[in-house]
Amino acid sequence: MSFNEELQSRREEAEKIIFSFLPPEEGRVSEVSGAMNYSVRLGGKRLRPIIMAETYRMFGGEGKSIGPFMAALEMIHSYSLVHDDLPAMDNDELRRGKPTTHKVYGEAMAILAGDGLLNLSFEAAVRAFELEPDNKNIPEALKVLFRKSGLAGMLGGQSVDVRNEKAGTDPDLKELEFIYENKTSRLLEAAAMTGAILAGAGREDVEGLERMARALGIAFQIKDDILDVEGDEAILGKPVGSDEKNGKVTYITYKGLEGAKKDVLDYSETAIKEAAALSRKSEFLDRLIRYLVDRDK
């Protein structure tokens, strides 16, 4: 099986699990549950649950607690996209080539659908206690997952974006790195760490995974900036040059295209080194890191 086929197969496995935690679209609440389903099923790389499942497997996890956590993490990612796309935020009408949730269901229902997904992420994660009652690591995994998604993580990063937007200010390089780390790295850290924590990995490995995912997230985000400059619209499936058109400050503003490319390489090497220093190895994880920084979409 090629790496792409392997990735596709893992994506399908992850989706089967994630979708099994989504609510039926029925009864009086069918509209909001419809919007929740729509938002999660819209597609995506399912990168975070795939990484989580892999670090769980790497460290010998064989139970059922991983499913609820995979679903929870993807729901958190989905809710954040639904709310980011809202008219009061980025006001985006398309995501992955399809109408955003608020375009289909209206603004009020999209706000509720996002709230519903965040709430459901917790309901899903808590099911791990039933599915693997003897796993003593679930509380620690819950703690890490929701710290990384909240004020000290993804949401904190998003809030700095919003504050700058509101004030009409641009982030300097240091603040830009803060935004990248929080908006992108934190959920990758949550993925890599909670998989390992649930499998009973030791503290050193969990911290190594955190550093790996931090570097991977920044590399991933800078790569996004580069693709917006020199990507192929036909492959990307979206227009390039949008950052410049919108006057958006990116990594390239401060480092230039060549500097940015060099930093993607540096950060991805850091990620690979951190993965190599773990007590367990995963060829899949190594290939995934390389794939994500070499991607052309």
Add this chain to the structure above:
Amino acid sequence: MSFNEELQSRREEAEKIIFSFLPPEEGRVSEVSGAMNYSVRLGGKRLRPIIMAETYRMFGGEGKSIGPFMAALEMIHSYSLVHDDLPAMDNDELRRGKPTTHKVYGEAMAILAGDGLLNLSFEAAVRAFELEPDNKNIPEALKVLFRKSGLAGMLGGQSVDVRNEKAGTDPDLKELEFIYENKTSRLLEAAAMTGAILAGAGREDVEGLERMARALGIAFQIKDDILDVEGDEAILGKPVGSDEKNGKVTYITYKGLEGAKKDVLDYSETAIKEAAALSRKSEFLDRLIRYLVDRDK
């Protein structure tokens, strides 16, 4: 101490605990954490954490797990108000006589502050594992709390309101009761049940508390409809007659003022009977039920 003094003293205790879980307003995220603080500190009866603390005490709870849950529940309540007040939802400019969160911080920041509070409610609740590591009932309490706040509870009720608003339809009496039960009763059920669950109460008592809180919530909500018709503006601190002015269908539309008053009495008697049937008694809880249905604001 009079009942009002007792209630005031318990409110202050609850606030001390809740506020201790709020984030400092500092660093790059100071604006969103400011909005989160503003939303929770805006005031309110703190009814839910007060009830939770009481059922915990009733069933012999003496540990520290109750604090995180009290904070979590009040944060859930606060986030729901912040999002309900948004322009895309009820578009309210005042709450408790003060500007709503989005009037002070802007719409985007208010959306984020609500998300941040919901996320923080999980982070707070999960701290119960650290504060009372030997309490085996925490997973069940987490499950109940977040089921009652989600699609099968508060959020589900809110979604039916939004659906009707969007479609320009009015709920019939059955649907109105569904909305009252979900928007109001569910978080009261969560309060009464999780306090008892954390204290190790048996299933029959927990189910009795659920029925008690369900009835109390409906009585409370119908009482709100009545106060909007015949309350005293000076005491209420807000204009009366707003439901009629806004063409809003309420319990009174279907049952009339006298019918509504009779039902408040019926529901509150049910609540009192359910409380009397529990294996532990609480004079405070009895008085609280009577107070809430007799209130003039």
